Amino acid sequence: MIKPYHSGRFKALGLHTKYDEELVVTSAKDVIRGLHFQGHPLPQIKVISCAKGKILDVVVDIRKGSPTYAKWDSFILDSENSYVLYVPEGLAHGYAVFEENTIVCYRMSNIFSAELEGGIRWDSVGVEWGIESPVISERDRNLIPLCDIDSKFIY
Template identity: 40%
Template sequence: MEIIKTKIPDLVIIKPSVFKDDRGYFFESYNKEKFLSEGIDQNFVQDNESKSMKGVLRGLHFQKPPFTQGKLVRVMQGAVLDVAVDLRKHSPTYGQWESIELTEDNKFMYWVPPGFAHGFVTLEDNTVFFYKCTNVYNSASEGSLRWDDPSLNIDWGNIKDPILSGKDKIAPLFDTFESPY
């Protein structure tokens, strides 16, 4: 397993060791000891999975304290462009974002720590997205930001008119956001 640091502290890409042969492949998607040795000391309490057609954009979502969530995300089938935005107001990278393409072929995982907004757009039909969470979902604590916020200026690739949920269509802009982190 290889940990690849991003320009945003604590946000990392995890490249698992994949063992392939004529039968298929095997890899560890989570190993507590290895994660601890890389400084990811988290207790995962909830697993989530979604399936989406091409062009679906989910996000940018976050959970406010005391239900803040860290997420270990990966794609089991298909592909996404995954985005994380730093919402930690005392961070030198506050308001900055990073993205990575997660696919069933590259098997990369993305550790999105607590204090980040998270979202993804599906690049293929029937994309299955999986994530482990460090806290349970609480509807009263959920928050979101506009995916196309001009001050964040996120590069979502060639996506023009993504398929959005009702709440994602009306999410607030970053300029009006008061970070709880």
């Protein structure tokens, strides 16, 4: 069982508890999505879970002044470990898919806005994705590298 959200638990941990949009994405094996974020005035907190399959979920700190600016971390999310990843504002997010027909669920604090959407190239921060021949969408291939980003997120 995966319980990606429980308001009482989130509140007890001091986490955001109001979410305006949910999204479920099915992906093929070897797909890499990201690294995406949404800018001001409607930045998104994301709560990510993997209902079926297995992913390497990656976050990159893009908050100017942060001691971890430009650093990344990764987490295995799958239907067996039932982990849920809380991604605060100011972190870019993406994932690599390790199994066919993987289902990833997102809960977001603000509704998606194409005008505020941003991203950094998947290969510009040194992430070890674990996929030899990744499948990257045209949109994600055309994102800018981290070194060229003008982040409005402040630590």
